[in-house]
Amino acid sequence: MNHQEALTSYIAAFVAELVQTGITDVVVSPGSRSTPMAMVMAEYPDLNVHINVDERSAAFFALGMAKASGHPVALLCTSGTAAANYYPAVVEAYYSRVPLIVLTADRPHELRDVGAPQAIDQIHLYGKHAKWFVEMPIPEKSDEMERYVRSVCARAAATAQAAPAGPVHLNFPFREPLVPNLEKEDLFTLKSREAGYVAIEQGVPTLHTTQIEKIGEQLKRHQNGIIVCGSLEEDGFADAVVALSNHLQFPIIADPLSQLRSGKHDGTNIIDTYDTFLRNEDAKKALKPEVIIRFGAMPISKALTIFMKENQDAEQWIIDGGAGWRDPSLLSTSMIYCNEKSFCDAISSHVGVRPVSDYLNKWREVNAFTKENLMKIRETSELSEGRLFHLLSDMLPEGATLFVGNSMPIRDVDSFFHFNEKSIKIMANRGANGIDGTISTALGASTVLQPLYLVVGDLTFFHDLNGLMAAKLYNLNIKIIVINNNGGGIFSFLPQSNHPKNFEKLFGTPLDLKFEHAIHMYNGTYDLITDWNHFTSSFVQNLENDGLSVMEITTNRDTNLKEHRDLWNFVSQEISRLLKG
Amino acid sequence: MNHQEALTSYIAAFVAELVQTGITDVVVSPGSRSTPMAMVMAEYPDLNVHINVDERSAAFFALGMAKASGHPVALLCTSGTAAANYYPAVVEAYYSRVPLIVLTADRPHELRDVGAPQAIDQIHLYGKHAKWFVEMPIPEKSDEMERYVRSVCARAAATAQAAPAGPVHLNFPFREPLVPNLEKEDLFTLKSREAGYVAIEQGVPTLHTTQIEKIGEQLKRHQNGIIVCGSLEEDGFADAVVALSNHLQFPIIADPLSQLRSGKHDGTNIIDTYDTFLRNEDAKKALKPEVIIRFGAMPISKALTIFMKENQDAEQWIIDGGAGWRDPSLLSTSMIYCNEKSFCDAISSHVGVRPVSDYLNKWREVNAFTKENLMKIRETSELSEGRLFHLLSDMLPEGATLFVGNSMPIRDVDSFFHFNEKSIKIMANRGANGIDGTISTALGASTVLQPLYLVVGDLTFFHDLNGLMAAKLYNLNIKIIVINNNGGGIFSFLPQSNHPKNFEKLFGTPLDLKFEHAIHMYNGTYDLITDWNHFTSSFVQNLENDGLSVMEITTNRDTNLKEHRDLWNFVSQEISRLLKG
16 A cells, blocks of 8 residues: 555545535645645635635634634644644634634654654644644554544534534644645545534533523522623524513623624613723612623623622622633632523523513613713714724624724723624634734634724734735735724723833833835735824725725824723713712 | 732842843733733843733744853743743744743633633643743742742753753743832842852763773774764864864764854865765765764755665764754664763864875865855856855855745755855754744844844745834844745745646745835835845945845746756766766
8 A cells, every 4th residue: 555545545535524524614824744635625626725824823814714604614734833833823712712623734753852854742732722632643544544534523523613612633644755646536535424424413501491490590589680791602692691681680781792782682781881880889889789690701891890799799690501610700609501592591481571670770771871971982083092982883884893902992892882783793802812813813704704894903913914914815805993002002001000110111012113014015905094084984985995904093092091081080970970869 | 918019029039030040131022911020120220121012023032042142031921822922932942952931921820710811721831842841839928939939040040051951931820919019129139149049050961981982992993984963052062073073084064053164163074065966876875974973953954864864874873962862864873962062072082083084085075076066056147046045155244143044045055055264153943943933033143143144035034024023123233135936935846846736826825025015114224136236236235234124036936946956967967977087
């Protein structure tokens, strides 16, 4: 049995099975050791092969595709530090529960740990951040091997998707010569089980009737409860949680990534300005909960986190369809492992419809009042970060996706992007909250969701400038708004800003970059926004543009800090007046 | 004992000890969790704090400084994916034996694995690629704790430097509030042992007289031997191995990274064109060795590797001052763990001076003849990669450092950069041979070694474009020559180039980038070279320039392949004529 034949049949079986599991996209970074896998993949008619030279960007690009589609995406690179460049995105995928299938080529055993070039220790390369790791065998041609390769492939795809979803890592040792035989007839014909080697059906955790009864009865003991929804992607969840809210008469505290701030669902009980009013002591006193039901990841708002910590006597129920422990405040009184939608449905049925609650009405009143007062941000005549996000909820077109950078932008969305009935999806990399890979993740998402807007600060934009290469190479459509406050704006909100001596050097970190140059290199259109009228006309014109377009808004970190503080103080005073008045 | 006081005294003790161990430079990436360490470091008068926003570039920058100086450099970043971005450089440091002290800030235990933001599993984050990992304790103020922190610090610096040198990783859990008390009097005064907590003296492996006698006698049995020197940095090695060569009458096959291709040492026995003449069967037959003594990493040349494999009956002695197994061909008959210089000295003494050897003369004759014939590359009228490297050995000024990208440039240096008596240091990232982080590593080296030239291909240049930020921020002096053949030139030399169907997509990967834009963004000067006269004048003018300067040379991948093949064929025919004539 010759080498090339074994190499070819082994890889072809793997790739054919990969497609059978439903994988449609693979992001490939060029390299030598991965040659046979790359060549076979490119030969497969139904597989989209995306090339991305910088492996760090490549992995975030795959993450974005998978995050946007909910389906696993495969990654392929050569041996060595190439694979280490995947690490940041693998970590993000693990914590944000995004399915990835990471395929790394490796030297065969006899070239490991013996000083061979481009040979590093790839066994468990991503440590605990891969859900599953398999060191694949050296290619052999046998029925047994084909069965093994196919079943590993099917398991990898299923494991990546099973809740909590995440990255899996398969490491392939390949010997030279590395060129497969693509002339082989019926290269991708599976000799048996043509529709896939093994069908894997994954159940989701659901509670038994007796568990639902017990929980339902416990919840019914309380009138004053709130539902807190953090980042969550679950079909049908919006309607289910709205129904639960109506049944229980509990308001829904909706984090921007809960996907409840926009949509066709009923917004009556959606609370979207808590990040502002929970800074006010009177509001916090008036809205004290007895029970908190939490879905999804921990919400972004620090004001909300503090509010929950201050109410640690309240029962806190955490519902998790995965198997995590999403409780950094250590306040949970119950940890419920159950699919979120099914939990809402079951509890709604059990509790029935309760009478209208004063407590809910108070939340809605404070929320409406706060929203009204936050309109003041629109009066800002200078270019400002707060006003930008307030405008976006109006201006974004129906069906748009808003991808938001970490650090300040996601917090500003939390403060200023309020409920609307458009279908706007809000995305961010909130698994590990890094500022890395944001452009690439958004570009990956843009291949699935259109139109897509990315709003990022200048440090985040700089960190993944290489990511723009994919936009150029594949003529992707993305509209980017860069908020350039020349440095790390969030640090002005932190205590170190009171220590000016080394502040600019260590935290302010102004880059003084003219991004226009980079945008031109990547064939994008560029607009330096000079005022709000310019922004509006540019935004409207941009709606029609294809390709990469970048609007840059220059702001000032100190002004921004003052604007936020002044606004919160103003609104807080108004709220106190309302509640005491 | 209050929190801030404990935080401050713990970190101040660590930083003071860090400086005592001889660390002068730390590369810091901005972040929140690392705030206390960053602020204390910036406060220390004698510590150079370099800011680098992109952690991937930051780590390679530190690697470059450490590689160029031979002393450990510290790195500091915040928790989360920031730390994962260090991975490629940590892996490179591990395999290229460069001392790094990686300091990562982390959430305290109660915020781990509970869904807290920016909290990932940082325990053993770099797996087997860190020589030593320590999970540091939560800051406490006590004499015991101060002793512990200081001794860990001293051990970290010593461990990073002990042969084989490499990265160590200390993970620091910090609780909020994160601002230390910099007003504290005598912040950095060490209350005891002011000159350092513990002096660590590391011996190097040296052989006993009886071992030297045994080895010396074994070597003396052979007339026809060669000394192969791969990448190695060891004070005094050049003169020692030249003396060994003279004593044994063995030629020195000098890889570009052996630091033997340039220098004040005697070049008589230095063989520097083997990558060309070992492609010729007649030469290989005429130069058959009975014994091979190898120092340093595995050499770059594939022709040399094949030659050694074809002579697997030859005894192969591998001398390694570290503790590796640098033998990817699995040909060693003896593995000698001994400091390289001390081995040369001891064996030279033992064997004494042997009579002039015909075998050595034959190597020198073939080498001189090949070198003469390779001059033909100078006749290339078009811009060409081969001619460029041939010219560089003439044109580089005394004392220059030449940092070379992986993939084609390092191979072209191997082929075309021949012995000269200038003190030119040649550097490359050959631990894992990645194309990542090259600009940053070179920039790190440029802070130690001047003038510094970096020669890279376009894919390598693109991969670390962000690295140029450091040049702008710190006005670093670097002269970069980008060889732009619009894609991955090396793949044209590999078997997949015979399969044109998906070749350009998977391997050629043209980026079509006008780098001029990026150079302007980073305040560099840019010159698109049009012909050889232009190159020469630009190069000469450039000698006087400060800051970032980039010369771009456009070449064609197909022409380059043909030029290399034609030249090797021509020289090979001439060699056969010489040896048979």
